[in-house]
Amino acid sequence: MKxxxxxTSLARTVALVLLASPGARTLAQVDPxxxxxxxxxxxxxxxxxxETTDAASPKFVPAAERIAxxxxxxxxxxxxxxxxxxxxxxxxVPALIKARPELARVEPFKTVMSxxxxxMARLSMKDLEKIAVATLTGMSVExxxxxxxxxxxxxxxxxxxxxxxxxxxxxxxxxxxxxxxxGYKTYIVTGGGQDFxxxxxxxxxxxxxxxxxxxxxxxxxxxxxDGKPFLTKEPKLLLNDNDAGKPEGIHLMIGRRPHAAFGNxxxxxxMLEYTKAGDGARLSMLVLHDxxxxxxxxxxxxxxxxxxxxxxxxxxxxxxxxxxxxVISMKDDWKRIFAFDx
Amino acid sequence: MKxxxxxTSLARTVALVLLASPGARTLAQVDPxxxxxxxxxxxxxxxxxxETTDAASPKFVPAAERIAxxxxxxxxxxxxxxxxxxxxxxxxVPALIKARPELARVEPFKTVMSxxxxxMARLSMKDLEKIAVATLTGMSVExxxxxxxxxxxxxxxxxxxxxxxxxxxxxxxxxxxxxxxxGYKTYIVTGGGQDFxxxxxxxxxxxxxxxxxxxxxxxxxxxxxDGKPFLTKEPKLLLNDNDAGKPEGIHLMIGRRPHAAFGNxxxxxxMLEYTKAGDGARLSMLVLHDxxxxxxxxxxxxxxxxxxxxxxxxxxxxxxxxxxxxVISMKDDWKRIFAFDx
Numbered sequence: 001m002k003x004x005x006x007x008t009s010l011a012r013t014v015a016l017v018l019l020a021s022p023g024a025r026t027l028a029q030v031d032p033x034x035x036x037x038x039x040x041x042x043x044x045x046x047x048x049x050x051e052t053t054d055a056a057s058p059k060f061v062p063a064a065e066r067i068a069x070x071x072x073x074x075x076x077x078x079x080x081x082x083x084x085x086x087x088x089x090x091x092x093v094p095a096l097i098k099a100r101p102e103l104a105r106v107e108p109f110k111t112v113m114s115x116x117x118x119x120m121a122r123l124s125m126k127d128l129e130k131i132a133v134a135t136l137t138g139m140s141v142e143x144x145x146x147x148x149x150x151x152x153x154x155x156x157x158x159x160x161x162x163x164x165x166x167x168x169x170x171x172x173x174x175x176x177x178x179x180x181x182x183g184y185k186t187y188i189v190t191g192g193g194q195d196f197x198x199x200x201x202x203x204x205x206x207x208x209x210x211x212x213x214x215x216x217x218x219x220x221x222x223x224x225x226d227g228k229p230f231l232t233k234e235p236k237l238l239l240n241d242n243d244a245g246k247p248e249g250i251h252l253m254i255g256r257r258p259h260a261a262f263g264n265x266x267x268x269x270x271m272l273e274y275t276k277a278g279d280g281a282r283l284s285m286l287v288l289h290d291x292x293x294x295x296x297x298x299x300x301x302x303x304x305x306x307x308x309x310x311x312x313x314x315x316x317x318x319x320x321x322x323x324x325x326x327v328i329s330m331k332d333d334w335k336r337i338f339a340f341d342x
Numbered sequence: 343m344k345x346x347x348x349x350t351s352l353a354r355t356v357a358l359v360l361l362a363s364p365g366a367r368t369l370a371q372v373d374p375x376x377x378x379x380x381x382x383x384x385x386x387x388x389x390x391x392x393e394t395t396d397a398a399s400p401k402f403v404p405a406a407e408r409i410a411x412x413x414x415x416x417x418x419x420x421x422x423x424x425x426x427x428x429x430x431x432x433x434x435v436p437a438l439i440k441a442r443p444e445l446a447r448v449e450p451f452k453t454v455m456s457x458x459x460x461x462m463a464r465l466s467m468k469d470l471e472k473i474a475v476a477t478l479t480g481m482s483v484e485x486x487x488x489x490x491x492x493x494x495x496x497x498x499x500x501x502x503x504x505x506x507x508x509x510x511x512x513x514x515x516x517x518x519x520x521x522x523x524x525g526y527k528t529y530i531v532t533g534g535g536q537d538f539x540x541x542x543x544x545x546x547x548x549x550x551x552x553x554x555x556x557x558x559x560x561x562x563x564x565x566x567x568d569g570k571p572f573l574t575k576e577p578k579l580l581l582n583d584n585d586a587g588k589p590e591g592i593h594l595m596i597g598r599r600p601h602a603a604f605g606n607x608x609x610x611x612x613m614l615e616y617t618k619a620g621d622g623a624r625l626s627m628l629v630l631h632d633x634x635x636x637x638x639x640x641x642x643x644x645x646x647x648x649x650x651x652x653x654x655x656x657x658x659x660x661x662x663x664x665x666x667x668x669v670i671s672m673k674d675d676w677k678r679i680f681a682f683d684x
Contacts, residue, residue, distance in 0.1 A: 198597045209597030221586035244563035255551030
């Protein structure tokens with residue numbers, strides 16, 4: 001009896017100490033990045049956070065300036081074989097044709113309606129843009145949100161047969177949480193549609209809509225038949241949030257240079273450059289998809305297969321090495337890739 | 343001795359209770375809006391916050407959706423006789439002419455350089471836009487920030503002989519703080535320049551740059567002679583954050599409909615409509631400048647003198663009454679206007 005009681009008492013004391021002192025809890029040996037292997041990439045992240053949040057460190061960053069930006073496709077979740085949003089747009093074509101039957105006879109909608117996968121794979125970037133604009137505009141903001149929300153819960157990735165929202169990288173989710181726990185404001189800065197990503201970013205990444213910067217189309221303010229005002233999504237490009245558009249979008253929407261930025265392809269190059277060029281401690285990291293078994297393998301950096309979706313060429317790799325960015329090897333640096341792994 | 347000891351002990355107990363229970367501290371009779379008179383406007387704000395933050399209330403708003411937007415000029419600080427940013431642009435003209443001497447012979451710069459106040463007062467909106475574009479673009483983002491920061495600390499309002507940043511309305515500062523203390527994220531949504539307001543918003547209002555939505559010009563990403571990337575401010579209008587541009591800008595930059603919005607003129611009409619048209623508890627308020635003694639008196643609503651700067655016409659007043667917005671009378675509802683009053 002006595003020994004049980006004393007163990008209970010010890011447990012209580014420990015619990016009380018932990019509750020009373022949040023600092024002690026943080027200092028305890030709880031690994032904030034358990035899905036990362038013990039490789040240099042993990043150490044770089046841990047050191048960056050430690051140095052920038054320690055008031056005694058010369059690399060200290062005041063809480064208000066702790067901004068971290070993350071590309072989404074290929075950086076936070078799977079973007080192969082095609083971007084989830086492109087699947088959404090293609091899936092919306094039948095409903096579009098129902099509303100505007102005249103489009104059924106017009107390319108590229110005719111090809112999409114044919115269901116011919118080979119012909120669809122040959123659609124040009126311009127064709128895909130036409131499909132995106134037609135399926136993402138012309139409705140109220142609320143109607144779009146409802147449609148996109150319904151789709152994101154129902155759609156399944158063809159390989160894993162799971163919702164796209166389960167295909168986020170667990171190690172990156174840990175980085176998001178770790179940064180936030182240390183006072184960093186985390187943003188998504190995506191080439192994808194700002195309104196699209198905002199539909200699920202809070203639930204999936206803990207990132208609220210107002211912290212999603214993305215390719216943005218305009219809206220138009222007007223009044224319904226009931227006299228109530230509403231916003232209609234318009235086919236007017238306000239921000240192409242790719243390449244140079246990323247730092248430009250960051251300035252427009254955030255107004256501060258990030259202290260940490262994460263990407264995976266040429267579209268992120270300028271964001272990583274811009275981040276790294278700031279004063280003091282700056283962290284720029286690139287995810288390299290070199291794990292064909294657990295996810296996908298593409299580059300063409302490091303002799304990996306070439307791709308059109310999220311290209312990571314050798315020049316980008318060389319620039320990263322030269323400018324002190326850190327390349328994350330999915331194969332070597334990540335112990336687990338998905339939460340559903342194992 | 344005994345009585346002193348027991349008083350000390352009581353004080354300690356009270357202190358401990360207050361420390362241990364932040365709720366108790368809030369519930370204590372500390373008035374969060376001490377610069378407001380005990381009129382209905384104050385009660386409306388107190389009730390709105392109470393109802394939307396009480397989980398048991400049918401009007402409860404989850405913390406993530408607590409967004410409040412504030413116009414700046416005329417709502418948070420003085421905008422008469424002219425907007426502070428216009429003074430900035432005019433003050434920048436000599437430096438502009440030094441850099442580009444050919445402009446000295448061209449209107450409207452010639453008139454500004456003449457120093458003829460009457461001629462300057464006759465400049466058209468188009469002339470003022472030319473001056474704004476010429477003085478706000480063509481330099482790096484960092485150079486602009488440094489210049490604007492220097493100006494804002496040195497410039498003085500002609501009437502009060504104080505920095506413009508001291509001319510903020512104390513009652514509105516209290517509303518900002520009160521909303522934030524209750525989980526609201528406060529935004530500035532201004533017709534003024536986004537980059538300009540961001541220079542001082544954190545220090546003056548406790549609102550960080552990323553929570554300032556304003557009229558925004560584009561930037562262009564490029565590289566300096568040292569190879570370092572930087573952003574140049576461009577004469578390309580991305581967002582005219584006035585009238586319908588306010589709800590459009592709110593959607594672009596925040597992505598959520600506000601639950602509370604504050605304005606003072608026609609430029610805020612659509613923001614207040616859009617806010618009030620949302621489901622559940624929504625608060626739309628307009629500041630009426632009816633205190634010519636302590637500040638300025640203009641409308642022309644309620645028979646006040648007409649103005650070109652921050653017009654509040656009778657139709658706006660009528661719409662406010664019809665749609666359940668609340669008009670704040672500076673004269674009747676505000677006990678103090680400025681922190682330096684008394």
